[in-house]
Amino acid sequence: MKDPRPPLSLRLRRRRVRDRLATLLITAGGVGVVVSVLAIGVFLALEVVPLFLGADALSPRELWGPQPVEGYAEPQHRWRPEPLIEGDTTHFGMAPLVWGTLKAALWALLFAVPLALGAAIHSALYMPRRLRTRLKPTLELMEALPGVVIGFVAGILLAPWVERHLAGSLALLVALPLGMVAAGGLRALLPMPLRVRLSPGWAGLWLMPWLVLVGVATLWLAPAIEAALFGGDLRGWLADTLDLDYAARNAMVVGLAMGFAVIPGIYALAEDALAGVPGSLGEGAQALGATRWQTLWKVLLPAAAPGIFSAIMIGAGRAAGETMIVLMASGNTALMSINPLEGLRSLSATIAIELPEAAVGGTHYRLLFLAALVLFAFTFLVNTLAEGVRTRLRRRYRRLEGGT
Amino acid sequence: MAVIDRPRRGHRRGRWSALLLGGLLSLMAARLPADDVVGPLGAVGSDTLAGLMLSWGELLTERHPGVRLQLQASGSASAPAALAAGTTRLGPMSRSMNEFEREAFIERHGYPPVELEIARDALAVIVHRHNPLASLSRRELDAIFSESRRCGGERSIERWSQLGVTLPGDRIVLHGRNVASGTHDLFRLRALCGGSYRVDLNEHPGSAAVVAAVAAEPSAIGFAGLNHLTAGVKAVTRRDAAGEAASPTPQAVRRGDYSLSRSLYLYLNLPPGGALPGPEHAFLELVFSPLGQTVVEEQGFVVLTEERLAEQREWLDSLPPVE
Numbered sequence: 001m002k003d004p005r006p007p008l009s010l011r012l013r014r015r016r017v018r019d020r021l022a023t024l025l026i027t028a029g030g031v032g033v034v035v036s037v038l039a040i041g042v043f044l045a046l047e048v049v050p051l052f053l054g055a056d057a058l059s060p061r062e063l064w065g066p067q068p069v070e071g072y073a074e075p076q077h078r079w080r081p082e083p084l085i086e087g088d089t090t091h092f093g094m095a096p097l098v099w100g101t102l103k104a105a106l107w108a109l110l111f112a113v114p115l116a117l118g119a120a121i122h123s124a125l126y127m128p129r130r131l132r133t134r135l136k137p138t139l140e141l142m143e144a145l146p147g148v149v150i151g152f153v154a155g156i157l158l159a160p161w162v163e164r165h166l167a168g169s170l171a172l173l174v175a176l177p178l179g180m181v182a183a184g185g186l187r188a189l190l191p192m193p194l195r196v197r198l199s200p201g202w203a204g205l206w207l208m209p210w211l212v213l214v215g216v217a218t219l220w221l222a223p224a225i226e227a228a229l230f231g232g233d234l235r236g237w238l239a240d241t242l243d244l245d246y247a248a249r250n251a252m253v254v255g256l257a258m259g260f261a262v263i264p265g266i267y268a269l270a271e272d273a274l275a276g277v278p279g280s281l282g283e284g285a286q287a288l289g290a291t292r293w294q295t296l297w298k299v300l301l302p303a304a305a306p307g308i309f310s311a312i313m314i315g316a317g318r319a320a321g322e323t324m325i326v327l328m329a330s331g332n333t334a335l336m337s338i339n340p341l342e343g344l345r346s347l348s349a350t351i352a353i354e355l356p357e358a359a360v361g362g363t364h365y366r367l368l369f370l371a372a373l374v375l376f377a378f379t380f381l382v383n384t385l386a387e388g389v390r391t392r393l394r395r396r397y398r399r400l401e402g403g404t
Numbered sequence: 405m406a407v408i409d410r411p412r413r414g415h416r417r418g419r420w421s422a423l424l425l426g427g428l429l430s431l432m433a434a435r436l437p438a439d440d441v442v443g444p445l446g447a448v449g450s451d452t453l454a455g456l457m458l459s460w461g462e463l464l465t466e467r468h469p470g471v472r473l474q475l476q477a478s479g480s481a482s483a484p485a486a487l488a489a490g491t492t493r494l495g496p497m498s499r500s501m502n503e504f505e506r507e508a509f510i511e512r513h514g515y516p517p518v519e520l521e522i523a524r525d526a527l528a529v530i531v532h533r534h535n536p537l538a539s540l541s542r543r544e545l546d547a548i549f550s551e552s553r554r555c556g557g558e559r560s561i562e563r564w565s566q567l568g569v570t571l572p573g574d575r576i577v578l579h580g581r582n583v584a585s586g587t588h589d590l591f592r593l594r595a596l597c598g599g600s601y602r603v604d605l606n607e608h609p610g611s612a613a614v615v616a617a618v619a620a621e622p623s624a625i626g627f628a629g630l631n632h633l634t635a636g637v638k639a640v641t642r643r644d645a646a647g648e649a650a651s652p653t654p655q656a657v658r659r660g661d662y663s664l665s666r667s668l669y670l671y672l673n674l675p676p677g678g679a680l681p682g683p684e685h686a687f688l689e690l691v692f693s694p695l696g697q698t699v700v701e702e703q704g705f706v707v708l709t710e711e712r713l714a715e716q717r718e719w720l721d722s723l724p725p726v727e
Contacts, residue, residue, distance in 0.1 A: 343606060
C-alpha cells in the first residue's frame with residue numbers, strides 16, 4: 001500500500017520548524033518575565049531621578065546624614081517629609097528607615113534561622129518518613145497565614161503580654177534552648193529500655209511535653225528570679241543600669257512575629273539542600289567511625305552550606321520586604337538605636353502609610369519611590385545571589401554523585 | 405397511559421410556572437420606586453469620620469436602593485490628594501485643608517473646593533484607667549509630647565515621677581496617630597503650638613488603635629477623638645493658667661471653649677454654578693436634616709449650632725437643580 005503520509009523529509013522539516021517555534025515562545029516568555037522585573041526597577045529609578053536634579057535638588061547628606069533639629073544641640077536623624085504650616089522645616093533623613101528595616105530583618109533572622117535550620121537538619125537527616133510527611137503540611141500552613149493576621153496578633157496580644165511578663169519572656173528565651181540541651185543530656189542518663197523508647201527520630205513528639213513543662217516552670221519562677229536578681233523591677237534595672245528604655249512595641253516582638261512568618265521559607269530551602277546531599281557522604285563518614293554529631297557538623301553541613309546560605313538569604317529578603325507585620329507590631333517610631341527593646345520604622349511600612357497622602361509628583365512622593373527603589377535593589381541582589389549560589393550547589397552535587 | 409399523560413401535565417405545569425414567574429417579576433418591578441437617585445457615591449478621607457459617613461450612607465441606601473457606596477477612610481490627608489487627582493468628589497476631613505493642599509486643588513481644577521462643616525468634635529488626652537493623673541496644663545502636655553516645647557516648657561517630661569505620679573513603668577510611653585491623620589495635625593497645632601512630636605511617639609493608623617494601645621499599657625498616654633473612648637481609658641482634663649479644669653462637654657465643644665475641639669469638614673469638588681449629581685445631593689440633604697444630626701450625636705460627636713445648620717441648608721437649596 002502506498003504510505004498516505006507526506007514524505008519523510010517534509011515531516012522532518014515541519015517537526016524542526018515546530019520545535020524551533022516552541023523554543024522561541026518559551027524563551028520569549030522567560031525573557032519577558034525578566035524584562036518586566038527589570039522594567040519595574042527602571043520605572044522606580046526614573047521617578048527618583050528628578051529628586052537629584054534642578055534647583056531644589058537633594059544632596060546625599062540631607063538624605064543620609066544628621067541635620068540640625070529644633071530643640072536639640074546636636075544634629076539628629078529625622079524623617080519628617082511634609083510641612084504642615086508655613087515655615088515648617090522638613091527633614092528627609094532616610095537613614096532611620098533603612099536602619100529600622102535592617103534591624104527588624106536581623107531580629108527576625110535571629111529567631112527564625114536557628115529554629116528553621118534545626119528543624120531542617122532534624123527532619124532531613126534523622127526524622128522517620130512518617131513524621132516528616134506530617135511536618136511539611138504543618139509548616140506550609142504557617143506560611144499560608146497572612147502577614148496582617150500575624151501583625152495583628154503580635155501588636156494586640158503579644159506585645160502587651162511580653163510587656164506585662166518581661167522577665168518571664170526573656171527567661172523563656174534562655175530557658176527553652178537550655179531545656180532542649182538538658183533533655184538530650186538527661187536522656188543519656190535514662191535506663192536502657194526507656195532510652196530505646198525515646199528515639200532521636202521521634203524527638204519532635206516526646207520533646208513537646210518536656211518543653212511545655214520547662215516553659216511553665218520558667219514562667220512560674222520568673223517573678224522570684226526578678227525579685228532576687230533585679231530587685232523586683234526588671235524594666236527599672238534595664239533603664240538605670242544598662243540605659244535601655246523599654247517600649248511595648250519593640251524590635252524583639254517584631255522579630256518574633258516576622259521570624260514566625262519567615263521560618264517556613266528557610267525550612268523548605270534548607271531541607272531541600274540537606275536532603276540533596278548524597279547519602280553516600282554521610283554513610284561513608286559513619287562507616288569510618290564518626291559519631292552522628294561529627295558527621296553532621298564536619299561532613300553534611302559543609303556539603304550543604306551553599307544551599308543553607310541561600311535559604312538564609314532568601315529569608316532575609318522576605319524579612320526586609322514584609323510590610324504589615326512591621327506596620328502593626330513596631331510602633332512606627334523612626335529611631336536609630338541599637339536597643340532591641342525600642343521601636344523602629346521600616347521602609348515598607350513608611351511607603352504603606354504615606355503614599356496615599358503624598359501629592360503626586362512632589363518631593364515626598366519621589367522620596368517614597370526612592371525608598372521603594374532601595375527595597376527593590378536589596379531584595380533583587382539578595383535573591384539573585386541566593387539563586388546563583390544554589391545553581392553552583394546543584395552542579396557540585398552532580399559532580400559528587402558522578403564521582404562515587 | 406402514564407407515559408402519554410406525563411408530557412401533557414408537564415406542559416400545563418410549565419405554563420403555570422411561567423405565569424407565576426412573570427407575576428413575581430412584575431411585582432418586584434412595581435416595588436422599586438421610580439428613582440432618579442441612582443449611581444455611585446464615593447468618599448475618600450478621614451478615619452475619624454468613617455463611622456459617621458458609613459451611617460449616613462446606610463440611611464441613604466435604605467431610602468434610595470440604587471445608590472452604591474464606595475467609602476475609603478485612610479486618613480484626612482488622603483482626601484485632598486484624591487480630590488485634586490479627581491478620584492473622588494467628596495472628601496471628609498477631620499481638619500481644614502492647609503494652603504498647600506488648597507493650591508494643589510486649584511492648580512488642578514481651576515476653582516477652589518467647597519468647604520462644608522458637618523459636625524464638631526473634640527480630642528481627648530487619654531491615660532490608662534488605673535493612672536491617677538487628673539489634669540495637665542498646656543506646658544506639661546507640650547513637654548510630654550513634643551521635642552520642640554514651643555508652648556514654653558523648660559524641660560522635656562519623660563517620666564511619670566516628674567508629674568508626681570507613681571506607676572509600675574516610670575517612663576511615659578506616647579501613642580498617637582500617623583502623618584496621614586487630621587487628628588495628628590490638629591493636636592500638633594493646638595497642643596504642641598505648631599512644634600514637632602517626639603521621635604518615640606508610637607504611630608497608629610486609627611483612633612480606635614490608639615485607645616486600644618493606651619488601654620493595654622498602664623504607663624501610656626495618648627490622644628484620640630472623643631467618640632472612640634472606651635472603658636479601659638480615661639480622659640485627662642486641661643488645666644488652664646487659673647488652675648481651672650476644662651473638660652470636653654458638648655456645650656463647651658460646640659461653643660469652642662474647649663481648646664482641643666475642632667470642626668469636621670466635608671470638602672466637595674463642585675465647579676461654581678454647577679449642579680450636584682443625584683446621590684451627592686440626596687446625601688447632603690440627609691446630612692443637614694434633623695435625622696442626620698441625630699446620627700451625629702449617636703456616633704459621639706457634637707451637633708452644629710442651629711444658625712450654622714440653617715446657613716448650610718440655604719446654600720444647598722441655592723444650588724441649581726439636579727438634572
